[in-house]
Amino acid sequence: MASMLSKRLGKRSLLGARVCTPSLTPDGMLVEGPFATQADLSAGSNLGVYEGGCYKECAEGNAGTFANPPTSRFKLYPGQRVCITHNGKECIGLVEQHNHVDDEVKLFVLELGLHLCRKMEDVRLAEAQKAVPYTVEQTLSMNHGVAPSAAPRSVSRNIDVPKRRSDAVDMDEMMAAMVLTSLSCSPIVQSPPCSDSIPAPQVTCDLWKESGDVSDSGSSTTSGHWSAGSGVSTPSPPHTEASPKYTSEVFSTSHVDEGFETDPDPFLLDEPAPRKRKNSVKVMYKCLWPNCGKFLRSIVGIKRHVKIQHLGDGADSDQRKREEDFYYTEVQIKEEVEAEPTPKSPSTATAPLLIQPVLHMPQTPPLEMPLTESPLSSALSQSAPGSFWHIQADHAYQALPSIQIPVSPHIFTSISWAAAPSTIPALSPIRSRSLSFSEQQAQTQPIKSHLIVASPPRASNGNRKVRGEAKKCRKVYGIEHRDQWCTACRWKKACQRFLD
DNA sequence: CTTGCCGGGGT
DNA sequence: ACCCCGGCAAG
Numbered sequence: 001m002a003s004m005l006s007k008r009l010g011k012r013s014l015l016g017a018r019v020c021t022p023s024l025t026p027d028g029m030l031v032e033g034p035f036a037t038q039a040d041l042s043a044g045s046n047l048g049v050y051e052g053g054c055y056k057e058c059a060e061g062n063a064g065t066f067a068n069p070p071t072s073r074f075k076l077y078p079g080q081r082v083c084i085t086h087n088g089k090e091c092i093g094l095v096e097q098h099n100h101v102d103d104e105v106k107l108f109v110l111e112l113g114l115h116l117c118r119k120m121e122d123v124r125l126a127e128a129q130k131a132v133p134y135t136v137e138q139t140l141s142m143n144h145g146v147a148p149s150a151a152p153r154s155v156s157r158n159i160d161v162p163k164r165r166s167d168a169v170d171m172d173e174m175m176a177a178m179v180l181t182s183l184s185c186s187p188i189v190q191s192p193p194c195s196d197s198i199p200a201p202q203v204t205c206d207l208w209k210e211s212g213d214v215s216d217s218g219s220s221t222t223s224g225h226w227s228a229g230s231g232v233s234t235p236s237p238p239h240t241e242a243s244p245k246y247t248s249e250v251f252s253t254s255h256v257d258e259g260f261e262t263d264p265d266p267f268l269l270d271e272p273a274p275r276k277r278k279n280s281v282k283v284m285y286k287c288l289w290p291n292c293g294k295f296l297r298s299i300v301g302i303k304r305h306v307k308i309q310h311l312g313d314g315a316d317s318d319q320r321k322r323e324e325d326f327y328y329t330e331v332q333i334k335e336e337v338e339a340e341p342t343p344k345s346p347s348t349a350t351a352p353l354l355i356q357p358v359l360h361m362p363q364t365p366p367l368e369m370p371l372t373e374s375p376l377s378s379a380l381s382q383s384a385p386g387s388f389w390h391i392q393a394d395h396a397y398q399a400l401p402s403i404q405i406p407v408s409p410h411i412f413t414s415i416s417w418a419a420a421p422s423t424i425p426a427l428s429p430i431r432s433r434s435l436s437f438s439e440q441q442a443q444t445q446p447i448k449s450h451l452i453v454a455s456p457p458r459a460s461n462g463n464r465k466v467r468g469e470a471k472k473c474r475k476v477y478g479i480e481h482r483d484q485w486c487t488a489c490r491w492k493k494a495c496q497r498f499l500d
Numbered sequence: 501c502t503t504g505c506c507g508g509g510g511t
Numbered sequence: 512a513c514c515c516c517g518g519c520a521a522g
Contacts, residue, residue, distance in 0.1 A: 472504065491514060494505055 078300075082107060083124040086116065097300065099307075286329050470498040 080095040086109060093107035093116065103120040285302035287294040289310040296302040472495040473485035482490060486497035 474503070487513085488505085492505055492516070 084118050084122055086112065097303065288329050472498050
């Protein structure tokens with residue numbers, strides 16, 4: 001057990017979770033599968049070309065795509081580990097920013113806790129193998145690692161928890177790097193992504209069932225869970241249409257993880273874990289300089305823009321460098337289609353961190369989801385409602401016809417709401433309707449799903465069966481002859497014998 | 501107060 | 512699945 005635990009611990013810290021192993025394309029590009037095929041490495045793409053131990057810039061600023069002839073300079077990516085010599089000592093640092101205009105690299109030296117600026121030529125790539133995966137991972141796990149042809153898929157960090165190769169120290173460094181990176185990239189304050197790195201429960205698909213079960217179990221703490229999890233697109237059940245590599249990795253991973261899944265780990269249990277978090281938001285950066293308002297897709301790009309255009313190119317001083325941060329803002333652009341054909345530019349790797357809060361925005365989706373029998377919603381309807389009816393069946397002795405009625409996804413919504421009675425005040429007509437529905441065999445057509453969804457929690461709202469006129473076993477037989485009561489009556493359930 | 505029964509817990 | 516019961520709401 002102990003060994004198991006330690007093993008789990010290791011896996012749990014998955015900031016560095018590898019989603020996909022980088023691979024060398026024929027032409028020597030070190031890239032992660034899916035991305036390699038992406039034509040549109042959006043502006044500011046920082047994915048580099050691996051060449052002789054260094055990264056060669058293959059795209060930069062807001063103009064870069066693979067089509068562009070790569071410059072001869074190297075490009076370092078935030079978070080990348082590099083070696084520098086500081087005071088005659090070899091240090092490993094994490095790239096914060098690579099300013100290829102000045103050909104300087106701003107980095108953070110972990111061992112010294114220093115932020116430094118180094119000329120490109122003074123910087124060597126450290127542990128290329130490590131650095132890249134990290135970068136790519138980050139990118140991947142934050143963005144959707146969609147194969148070009150693949151349908152929209154959400155990459156949940158919950159899922160992609162590969163075996164860790166590096167040690168705990170590395171992990172911390174990575175974490176630090178990540179935080180630093182994200183901090184240095186935008187003035188927007190944000191909480192660390194730690195919560196996101198919770199290991200994935202079960203095999204990917206089970207996430208959904210699980211979530212459904214959780215809320216069905218009725219714990220009030222999960223009440224919000226559904227609403228969060230039932231976002232229209234966000235919680236798409238993990239797909240596997242990514243690159244074969246990715247797929248296999250995911251599976252092997254989840255498989256391995258199953259072990260500690262079952263562990264009553266508070267993290268797992270308590271964390272409804274953001275399963276949504278979709279890719280429907282695109283991040284762009286807007287220059288805030290008066291009368292500018294330029295939009296760029298990459299942080300690096302915008303920073304550069306600010307620096308060059310507004311702060312003056314020569315800006316070298318640390319202070320100056322930081323200034324740029326204050327002249328741009330991040331803008332989320334909602335994209336209807338969750339199937340973003342192009343991958344987000346790797347440079348936005350840190351963006352998702354920033355977006356997260358935004359993604360939690362009020363979800364209109366719940367309204368739409370039930371209506372469309374998308375594979376997604378059907379997936380949900382398979383799990384959640386199933387549980388719902390399970391509840392009903394629990395009291396099958398009630399022999400209510402409603403049990404047989406086809407369930408639509410929305411029902412469970414109200415169910416889950418029951419757990420959070422106070423959230424919505426008044427009883428909506430719909431609610432009462434669904435009530436009568438179950439009570440008198442639904443003389444009418446199926447409930448309108450979208451309305452139902454909006455219905456308030458049943459809770460204290462007379463969801464309770466209206467007291468029937470008929471005599472009940474209790475009255476008929478009296479307490480003395482309780483043994484003659486119908487079971488339901490004995491169990492204090494709705495009388496089965498003297499139905500209303 | 502009594503009654504009906506839901507929701508939930510125990511086995 | 513079966514059984515029991517706390518507690519709520521209607522009467």
